[in-house]
Amino acid sequence: MIGIIKKSLILSLFALIFVICLSFNLSAAEKKHLVVIDPAHGGQDVGVKLTDKIGEKEITLAIALAMQKELAGENNIEVVLTRNSDTNVTIKERKANTLKIKPELFLSLHINAGFGKEANGFELYYPGFKELQENKKAAKISPKNKKNKYLNDSVRLANFIQKNMDALFPRKGRGLREADVPIMEGMTIPALVVEMGFASNSEDKKKLLSPDTQTEIAKALAKSIILFYR
Numbered sequence: 153m154i155g156i157i158k159k160s161l162i163l164s165l166f167a168l169i170f171v172i173c174l175s176f177n178l179s180a181a182e183k184k185h186l187v188v189i190d191p192a193h194g195g196q197d198v199g200v201k202l203t204d205k206i207g208e209k210e211i212t213l214a215i216a217l218a219m220q221k222e223l224a225g226e227n228n229i230e231v232v233l234t235r236n237s238d239t240n241v242t243i244k245e246r247k248a249n250t251l252k253i254k255p256e257l258f259l260s261l262h263i264n265a266g267f268g269k270e271a272n273g274f275e276l277y278y279p280g281f282k283e284l285q286e287n288k289k290a291a292k293i294s295p296k297n298k299k300n301k302y303l304n305d306s307v308r309l310a311n312f313i314q315k316n317m318d319a320l321f322p323r324k325g326r327g328l329r330e331a332d333v334p335i336m337e338g339m340t341i342p343a344l345v346v347e348m349g350f351a352s353n354s355e356d357k358k359k360l361l362s363p364d365t366q367t368e369i370a371k372a373l374a375k376s377i378i379l380f381y382r
């Protein structure tokens with residue numbers, strides 16, 4: 153008798169564990185990380201010019217759309233773009249729309265120019281990076297601190313991007329830099345600006361204009377986001 157009770161107890165325990173595991177799996181599948189990708193410029197705002205006809209706005213959009221396509225197969229990631237076509241959307245509107253949908257991650261795509269014709273490579277910006285470095289120096293980092301958490305996560309994502317972009321632009325990484333980025337001011341989520349290369353450098357320009365390289369950049373960035381959420 154006791155043996156039967158024991159058996160049924162063990163069986164119901166297994167059943168319970170099974171149900172718990174199943175519901176955990178289901179909630180994991182339902183929970184999607186909402187990622188906002190911002191193809192900078194658009195409409196009358198061309199951004200930096202690569203040729204007479206092609207500006208930064210075309211390339212940022214092409215890469216953002218390719219990233220969205222690349223990430224469509226990931227069942228834990230959902231991508232929203234700040235624009236899906238060649239339209240004028242102000243920075244204020246992009247920011248308001250982004251804050252409204254409460255994403256977990258924000259990535260803004262740009263193309264660099266200037267610093268002479270020699271300047272080349274990709275660059276990553278985060279507005280609070282300097283602050284993070286100072287905090288680190290002062291050993292004030294606390295995992296409970298929400299601000300440090302999203303700063304740390306931005307750096308973690310930046311590391312993945314640097315590694316994956318480095319495969320496309322070997323030794324061309326210009327590092328993670330701090331800058332005043334109005335669109336990211338006040339965002340309390342991991343956020344980065346990716347300057348994907350220099351329109352003013354002939355080698356970078358050639359790469360950025362190539363649809364194949366655009367796809368490769370999109371894949372490198374998408375892969376970084378997948379790794380970030382793994």
Ligand SMILES: [Zn+2]
Nearest residue numbers: 192199262263
């Ligand atoms: Zn730009």
